[in-house]
Amino acid sequence: MVFFRELKAADAGTYRCGVKESDYTESFTELQLSVKHDAKYPKRVTEYAPFGEKANISCQLPEKHEVHFCKEDNNHICQNISSSKVTEMSGLSERNEERVVTVSIINVSVRDAGVYWCGAETRDTYLTFISLTTKIQLNLITKVGVSRVTGYGGGGLMIKCEHPQYKTKPKYICKESDGCSERKNPGVQNEWMENGDVSLYDDTRAGVLMVFFRELKAADAGTYRCGVKESDYTERFTELQLSVKHDAKYPNSMTESVYLGEEVNISCQFPEEHKVHFCKEDDNHICQNISSSKVTEMSGSSERNEERVVTVSISNVSVRDAGVYWCGAETRDTYLTFISLTTKIQLNLMMALIVRHEGESAEIICPYDSIYKSKPKSLCKGKCSTRDRNPLSETVREEKETKTDRLILKDNVTASVFTGSITALTAEDAGKYWCAVTLETELNYLHTHLMVIMNEELNLTKYEGDDVSIQCKHQDEDQKSFCKAHEASMCVKDGVSLETIRDDRFSFSDEASAGVFTVNITDLREEDSGIYWCGAHVTTKVILEVNKRASDRIITSCIFVTLLLMGASVLLLYKLGYIKTRDTVILHTQAQID
Known part of the structure; x- marks a missing residue:
C-alpha cells in the first residue's frame, strides 16, 4: 500500500508498481498519475458530536464510485473502518456527476474522536485507487450544564x-x-x-x-x-x-467630579437583588475588579423591592482613581459567573481654582500615575482630543520641554508631575484646562479652572432708586455669573460659578453674538453697595457705590437739627425748673429754722 498524505503537482507522472520476482527478474504495473486542482477538493470540515449520541458525516464525491471511509491513526495513516457502529446512506445530488454520501457513527465514544477521510474507490485489474477528497475532524463534546443570563x-x-x-x-x-x-x-x-x-x-x-x-x-x-x-x-x-x-433606565450614565485628596460617593441602582459588582476600566477599556481598602460599600433597598440602591465611597482620591467605573449585579451559577454592568460613572478629578490678573503668568500643575511616565502628556484648553483641540494645546514627552510663544510644558518623571506655564495672560486664556495622557485614545483625567481678572475695573456711583445696567464678558461654554464677594475666588465652587444674588430686582439679558451679557438692577438701595465680580472665567471687578440723594440729605439734616434743638430746649427747661424748686426748698427750710 502506498499512501500519498498530501498530493502535489510534482507527484504527477508515470510510476511502476512492481515486485522483485528474483534477483534478476521483476514485474510491474505501469501507473500514470495525474493531479487535478479543483477548488472543491479536498474539502475540510469539522463536526461535533455529543458523547453517546450519533454523528452524521456528509461527504461529496466527484464521481460514481464505491465509497471509501477511513480514520487516521497516530501515524496519520488512514485505516479502514470495520465497525457495526458505522452505517452508510447514499444518494445522488441534482448533478449526476456528483454524489453525496452520509456516514453515521452511533453511540459515539472517546475512541471515535479524531480525523476521518472519505473518498472514491476505483478497482483495476492489478491496482486499487482510493482518492480521499473530504477530511473530517470529529470532535467529541460533553455538555456539563445550562445557564441563563440577562444583560441590558x-x-x-x-x-x-x-x-x-x-x-x-x-x-x-x-x-x-x-x-x-x-x-x-x-x-x-x-x-x-x-x-x-x-x-x-x-x-x-x-x-x-x-x-x-x-x-x-x-x-x-x-x-x-x-x-x-x-x-x-x-x-x-x-x-x-x-x-x-432594552430598558430606558439601563444602562445609566453619570459624571462625578471630586478634588484630589477628598472623598467621593457614587450611587448605583440595580434592577434586582444580587451581589454588588464595582469595577474600573483599564487602558484597554476592560472593567477590572477593585480590591482596595479605599473603597467601602453601603447598601439599602429602595421603595420598590425589585430595585436596590448601593453607594460606593472612595476615600482620599488620587490621580490613579480617575477614569471610568461601572457597577452592576453579579450572579453565580455552578460553572459560570455573570456580571451585568448597568451604571457607568465617569470620575473626573479637580484641582483648586487658579485666579490671576490680566498680563500675569499662571502655572498649571498636573500630577499623574507613575505607570504613565513614558507616555506623552498634554495640557489642553477644553478636552484633549484629536478632533477638538484648542490652538493652545501642546504635548510633552518624558524629561523634555515644549515651548511656544507663551506656553512652556515640562515633564518631571521623577516626581510624576508635568507642568504648564502660560505667560502674559489674556481674556482668551481663561477657561477650563484638562491634563491628559495619550494612550490609544487620550485619557482626560484631571482639570482645573483658570480665572483671569481684567485689569480695567468698573467703578459705578448711583443713587437710591436708580437703575443700572452692567455689561459682562461671556464665553460660550461659561455660565453667566454676577457675584458679590470680597474675592473673585469666592464666586466659584467645584468649578461652577455661583450666582450669590437672589433678588427680583436683578435680571440678565444675553448677547451671545457680542460675547457679553448684561446685568440689570432696578430700584437701587444703599445696601447694594459693594464689590461685584462680573463674568465667569473672564472676570471684571465692579465697585458699586449707592448713595442717598442730596434732597434726602437736607431733609435728614433738618430733622436732625430740629431734634437736636428740641433736646437742648428740654434739657434747659428741666435745669431751670430744678434750680427754682431747689431755691424754694432752701427758703422754706430756713424759715423753719428761724
Missing part, C-alpha cells in the same frame, strides 16, 4: 467560565446559531485580547475564561457554548442562554 442593551456584560480542572487548556466561546463555526478565543494566555466585539482573557492560574461584551446589542442574544479543549478531539462546555433586554 448598551451596557456591559462580563462572563466568567470556570474550568478549574483544565487550567492551562485552551478555552473558547462560540454561538450555536452559526454552528459554532466561529470560536472566539484569546489566542494567548493571561492577557486580554480583542476578538470582534468582545474581549477575552484566559486565566491559567484560576482556570477561568473571562469574556467581556463591551456594549451589548440585540444581535448578541442567543445560545452560546463556553468551553475548554480537553484534547485535540474532545471538549467540555457549559451552554449559555443569553437574552438582551
Whole structure:
C-alpha cells in the first residue's frame, strides 16, 4: 500500500508498481498519475458530536464510485473502518456527476474522536485507487450544564467560565446559531485580547475564561457554548442562554467630579437583588475588579423591592482613581459567573481654582500615575482630543520641554508631575484646562479652572432708586455669573460659578453674538453697595457705590437739627425748673429754722 498524505503537482507522472520476482527478474504495473486542482477538493470540515449520541458525516464525491471511509491513526495513516457502529446512506445530488454520501457513527465514544477521510474507490485489474477528497475532524463534546443570563442593551456584560480542572487548556466561546463555526478565543494566555466585539482573557492560574461584551446589542442574544479543549478531539462546555433586554433606565450614565485628596460617593441602582459588582476600566477599556481598602460599600433597598440602591465611597482620591467605573449585579451559577454592568460613572478629578490678573503668568500643575511616565502628556484648553483641540494645546514627552510663544510644558518623571506655564495672560486664556495622557485614545483625567481678572475695573456711583445696567464678558461654554464677594475666588465652587444674588430686582439679558451679557438692577438701595465680580472665567471687578440723594440729605439734616434743638430746649427747661424748686426748698427750710 502506498499512501500519498498530501498530493502535489510534482507527484504527477508515470510510476511502476512492481515486485522483485528474483534477483534478476521483476514485474510491474505501469501507473500514470495525474493531479487535478479543483477548488472543491479536498474539502475540510469539522463536526461535533455529543458523547453517546450519533454523528452524521456528509461527504461529496466527484464521481460514481464505491465509497471509501477511513480514520487516521497516530501515524496519520488512514485505516479502514470495520465497525457495526458505522452505517452508510447514499444518494445522488441534482448533478449526476456528483454524489453525496452520509456516514453515521452511533453511540459515539472517546475512541471515535479524531480525523476521518472519505473518498472514491476505483478497482483495476492489478491496482486499487482510493482518492480521499473530504477530511473530517470529529470532535467529541460533553455538555456539563445550562445557564441563563440577562444583560441590558448598551451596557456591559462580563462572563466568567470556570474550568478549574483544565487550567492551562485552551478555552473558547462560540454561538450555536452559526454552528459554532466561529470560536472566539484569546489566542494567548493571561492577557486580554480583542476578538470582534468582545474581549477575552484566559486565566491559567484560576482556570477561568473571562469574556467581556463591551456594549451589548440585540444581535448578541442567543445560545452560546463556553468551553475548554480537553484534547485535540474532545471538549467540555457549559451552554449559555443569553437574552438582551432594552430598558430606558439601563444602562445609566453619570459624571462625578471630586478634588484630589477628598472623598467621593457614587450611587448605583440595580434592577434586582444580587451581589454588588464595582469595577474600573483599564487602558484597554476592560472593567477590572477593585480590591482596595479605599473603597467601602453601603447598601439599602429602595421603595420598590425589585430595585436596590448601593453607594460606593472612595476615600482620599488620587490621580490613579480617575477614569471610568461601572457597577452592576453579579450572579453565580455552578460553572459560570455573570456580571451585568448597568451604571457607568465617569470620575473626573479637580484641582483648586487658579485666579490671576490680566498680563500675569499662571502655572498649571498636573500630577499623574507613575505607570504613565513614558507616555506623552498634554495640557489642553477644553478636552484633549484629536478632533477638538484648542490652538493652545501642546504635548510633552518624558524629561523634555515644549515651548511656544507663551506656553512652556515640562515633564518631571521623577516626581510624576508635568507642568504648564502660560505667560502674559489674556481674556482668551481663561477657561477650563484638562491634563491628559495619550494612550490609544487620550485619557482626560484631571482639570482645573483658570480665572483671569481684567485689569480695567468698573467703578459705578448711583443713587437710591436708580437703575443700572452692567455689561459682562461671556464665553460660550461659561455660565453667566454676577457675584458679590470680597474675592473673585469666592464666586466659584467645584468649578461652577455661583450666582450669590437672589433678588427680583436683578435680571440678565444675553448677547451671545457680542460675547457679553448684561446685568440689570432696578430700584437701587444703599445696601447694594459693594464689590461685584462680573463674568465667569473672564472676570471684571465692579465697585458699586449707592448713595442717598442730596434732597434726602437736607431733609435728614433738618430733622436732625430740629431734634437736636428740641433736646437742648428740654434739657434747659428741666435745669431751670430744678434750680427754682431747689431755691424754694432752701427758703422754706430756713424759715423753719428761724
